[in-house]
Ligand SMILES: [Ca+2]
């Protein structure tokens with residue numbers, strides 16, 4: 092009996108320990124019966140090989156089940172569902188997470204993180220998804236913690252601090268899990284935090300390496316010094332680097348052929364750039380970090396001495412150009428679509444993906460630097476005033492593209508970029524750093540550029556930088572994009588529609604009204620021989636909070652919090668979708 096008991100315990104232990112492996116995560120794009128990564132692969136291409144739902148069949152795409160995130164916390168649903176072992180994992184606003192039966196939508200467990208008073212999320216109470224490893228599901232919280240729960244029970248297994256929420260740190264991005272390491276950034280660039288990328292042991296939460304993203308700060312590896320980031324005061328004056336921002340708030344992507352983690356960094360702090368002459372490395376950059384050593388292999392800065400809160404956090408998506416070059420692409424908030432050699436950081440091309448850029452006329456491909464126009468707000472110190480000269484700038488600080496991830500189709504060779512056309516009045520004010528207070532030194536008002544649209548889903552050929560097609564939208568786009576081998580592109584709109592377009596032509600093929608604005612990230616998988624498509628619906632995010640004149644345009648949109656799951660209606664469409 093004793094032996095039998097031990098064997099049983101060992102047996103179940105082994106089965107549980109297997110769970111989600113590194114090999115499964117690296118194979119996520121090709122395996123159709125699970126979704127282990129936010130981004131449909133560590134590269135974040137958001138492309139599925141599934142073809143059952145396609146332009147010929149999509150007219151029969153109808154709801155299979157729905158789930159309400161419930162309670163009074165109905166705003167800002169930006170996550171992508173994950174699927175493994177019969178469960179769907181969903182994160183929601185206010186640092187909540189659920190496991191659902193993926194076949195029926197039945198709730199298996201839910202966890203609501205207890206948030207302290209005084210958290211400081213800059214841009215709504217959202218969350219962008221979880222990561223899976225072994226028998227754990229891992230997600231970040233608004234009080235800057237990283238929490239691992241048992242996938243079956245929802246019990247907390249470990250709980251680690253990413254930063255001091257009282258100093259403005261928070262976290263909303265999905266963790267990236269590579270080779271047993273859970274890799275995260277931090278949010279808080281509007282509060283003068285110091286950005287960093289951390290790698291922890293995914294099983295225990297123990298910190299392995301940390302790489303600050305502002306020059307002058309020391310990195311660590313296994314608790315020991317791991318070299319300074321950059322060179323002290325090379326691109327920052329005085330002590331300004333101590334509260335330098337460069338928040339890594341959108342997380343990272345990864346390419347297995349370079350073993351590099353690609354992380355975007357946000358604005359240098361404060362926004363008033365007159366106070367910090369210099370390039371302010373490594374703000375508004377793409378950083379390529381060696382996943383094993385935590386050292387920066389290369390960096391590319393898109394907006395040196397950023398004066399417009401263009402950040403630079405946008406996802407860097409590894410892909411191969413037609414000529415075989417190992418590249419990566421990034422649609423930057425500053426309005427340029429960059430194609431960069433992912434092995435060494437060399438700029439290959441940069442082209443506008445929005446109609447108006449007041450701050451730069453182009454990018455010098457030799458130096459990699461923008462060709463700046465004279466469009467910086469005036470210095471209040473020069474005129475001894477509380478407010479410097481205001482300028483009109485496009486894009487606005489909410490960006491030619493913001494957080495909402497684009498998708499890449501290896502079938503069409505096109506990137507699908509959710510872009511927005513807007514500008515802003517921006518001016519500078521005096522500011523000094525104070526822990527836990529906004530650290531901007533700027534005022535602003537965002538305005539649409541055109542009467543008939545702000546959003547535009549654009550298909551871009553990365554070989555030429557040309558826009559191949561576009562689909563305009565009245566309200567600003569704020570949802571993620573997904574593309575499939577079925578020649579489809581999925582995305583949502585603030586007006587509540589979940590939509591599908593022909594990937595080659597941009598023709599709108601299908602839409603479904605979800606009841607609230609769609610700012611989530613679409614997902615698709617196969618179950619019992621059928622293709623499923625899912626998205627979260629629930630309006631919120633930065634636009635209603637920061638959008639100035641644009642916020643007025645979207646003020647009547649209903650909030651919500653629903654998971655919508657679709658599949659093809661078997662008998663040919665008795666429940667008709669809206670065309
Ligand atoms: Ca998969």
Ligand SMILES: [Ca+2]
Nearest residue numbers: 280358400402
């Ligand atoms: Ca920012």
